[in-house]
Amino acid sequence: MISTVSNSHNGNALRRIGRDLQAPFSLQVRSGDQTHQLLCSELLRLLPHKRVTCFAQWNHQPVVIKCFVDQVKWKRHTKRELQGYRALEKANITTPDILEYGFDEQQKLGFIIFQRLTPSQSLLSRINTTDSKEERLSLIQRACQLIALMHNKGVAQHDIHLDNFIEYKNELYVIDCGDISTSTHLPLDRGNSLKNLALFLAQLPLIFDDSAAFALETYQSISIGKKFDIQMLLDQMQLLRNRRLANYQKKLFRDCTEIIYNHDIQHISASRRALTGPELNCWKLDPDSPFQTEEILKYGGQTIVSASFDQRQTFIKRYNIKNAAHQAQRAFRPSRAHISWIAAHSFRFYGIKTPEPIAMVEQRLGPIRRHAYYVSEFIDGTMLIDYFNDDTPESQIQQIVSRMIEVFRLFKLGNITHGDTKATNFMVVKNNVYVIDLDSVRFHTSPRTFQKTFKKDVLRFLRNWDDKPEIRDLFEKDLMSLLTHSR
Template identity: 35%
Template sequence: MTDQAVGAAEIPLLQAAELRHQGRAPALPFHVRGEDGTTITVLRLLRVLPGKRIVGEAQWRGRRVLAKLFVARRNSRHWERERQGIAALQAAGLPTPEVVCAGRIAGGGHFLLTGFLDGSRTLAERWSAVAALPAGAPPALEILQPACALLGRLHAAGLVQTDLHLGNFLEHGNELFLIDGDGIEHVAKGPTAQERQTLDNLALLVAQLPLAWESCLDVLATAYESEQDRLRPDRETLLRAVEDARAQRLTHFLGKTLRDCGQFAVRSTTSLFSAVVRTEKQRLAELLAYPDGAITRGQMLKDGNTSTVARVELGGRALVVKRYNLKSFRHALSRFWRPSRAWHSWVAGHRLAFYGIATPAPLAMLEERVGPLRRRAFLVTEFCPGESLMQRLSPDREPDVDEAAAILELFGALCRLRISHGDTKATNFIWHAGRLALIDLDAMVQHDSHAAFARDWRRDRLRFLRNWPAHSALYRWLDANLPEGG
């Protein structure tokens, strides 16, 4: 027997029940067998929904394919939706990878194989390289306009993608494909229902962009209309739909930051609660096991009664570890039952990142606990290089063009979203790479009440102005240009 044959013989043959218990990283490679005797060899994982679905690069009859394995106990509905969705796209003449085989897995479960587009990448992968560019930047429009145009074609064909995001657009060569048939549905009957459903679907795509992209709605709508002439959304109506879609996505996303899921690893015991960005879990494992030690070894940035902050180097990467201290027994009692300031800052940081507002990426949060009672807490973020506005701005001059644009963009976004910071010292605004990053989010609030926001915004605005002398050129410029928020 050849070495190749021995290697093939050693690859395990797994059934759906076994794959359900393999977690997020099934050992590779592995075989699954269809009821017709066909063998699929999964070589590389692309996406895993633990206990439900596995997507990966595979070999089938000597051909390279994309394999979707449906392994949940009740999996037939999603498998059938995937097949029907792809069939609907093909019937409408829309570009989608061809189905080469579909069937049942021996012992339970289903599979669906499509052609593997070598060298392809999703628009989400492309977007990650340009996401920080200003709204309307040509490299970003080169990604968004074709996506909007293809979405227009989808809607003109009477279809919507209910799980719409840039990861479901696949670029291969010079062609853009729609993937994930499970989310493809026919629009409701009747012109009013169709108009509403397609408008909401377009809004769902736009709502995933940074807030500043609302200024480019007309450009995106023009691209959307370029491939069809029936669906022409009114700008104000589209804007309201985008706001509704964004609010729903934010609620869903912030909930994920505090529960175990594909994006976050969350652990809760009687002595500890931890939440970590899943891709950072291994890299941060040693630091999170003993965060006090990391602070001791790091460069001290602040050593106060209520918090201790240190810059830490980890694998050539600069991080910030912030410990929220309990300065007295009375202070500890006051914090026992409330979410910690680390918890609050963790959620606030992800809230700002969701909106595309610059802030050091929150990577992990820990709360020490005694049963339900909270004690000390820790927050780990990326380190934001640069200089604070206290260092950068001079009271005897107005901001230059780039500084002024960054200040007005940040304060305009906060005002538009009804977010108050709570501590607008100039040292909490870091100038980096032509943008302002907001730090120290312990007291940040996004208000539902306009009256409460107006009160806190006035306080934030006055505190920010007080960073510089009242009769200085900088103070006068800021007072004349910052949003009133009333």
């Protein structure tokens, strides 16, 4: 493992080290008879054996360097990035300047050194860190204006997501030029424009679907000769969002940038790479160990303990097998840990608050599932059933009621049902509502099945307050309207 600045690498080393590459390190690249020395201080993106993107120092100035190291396609990938940059430059779209680039034939490496705009923030970071709805809408408005300008010039960014826009000195810049296409006919045609705008908006949290009409109005105020109605945009957004979610869910059981995945005949395990340390790795080999040493918080169909891994407090759920009949019933179905792992990541994808997923383990005998374990972050809050009491100020009650109704509205937008909407499965944490106990969550593709199951969720939730009609009244009108109105 690389841990000090004294480590020096070239293209062959970057390709060989793969995912074990760590910053800081020095880098030497060549172009013709010129040699460039860089000090890479932070990894921004790492696609093992293909591409490395870093913050670096070069000629006493801060830069961003992209290295293309695929053994076969390195030159093609470098040229594609350069072509995308030139397309943006020709269209007068703001993008960081290229300071240097080159092709190192000996090392089979292409590199591009970009101007580093500092201080800057990605659009995703800006949206996530502001509490102002007006500011978030302003950011979306500016992004839609920039997308419209690109389309007017026949330019489309096919990997268009929130991290590929950065704000610098109150201006948005487009970054990552490797998936830019240009059309010979100006402006970009109506169908591709709709898909590209929908792809951008589909990556915003579900709550922003309410702003789709505003985004479309902003886009069409600048775009040339393209008109489509809001329902066309919403339908395309839902189609693309479902496709992205399906692809994302597959990655949760694959070794990739975000996930560490291991499997053999006796077990499978998955954990979030950024949250995995030595202690969590040891636990994955012996997942029952905390249940022998820690206090049992709940016992029954699932046993819950709290334990610390790598200085992070967690909840661990073990989904128990009751008897031989239960074992036969669960043997070939996705385990409840598997369902919770997918649901928690998907909720975060959609912008629905839930404790952060950390790891899951299934004990197996070949394809036969046995015990399963799910680890999430520890959250300290109040169960919703206990929140509404005489000591809670009226203003806070109204706020949490609104947040809870919003959760159900997001469920409807995402065609999601929880499956067990007892009030104990929602927690109030710092004036936000977190959804817990995710092992019955379903993502529906059939509108009819969703509507039927969603109605059960709503009615079950309202039954929590049968003995508190004044609380039920706060929820009932808005929740029942979700059953009768379309999105």
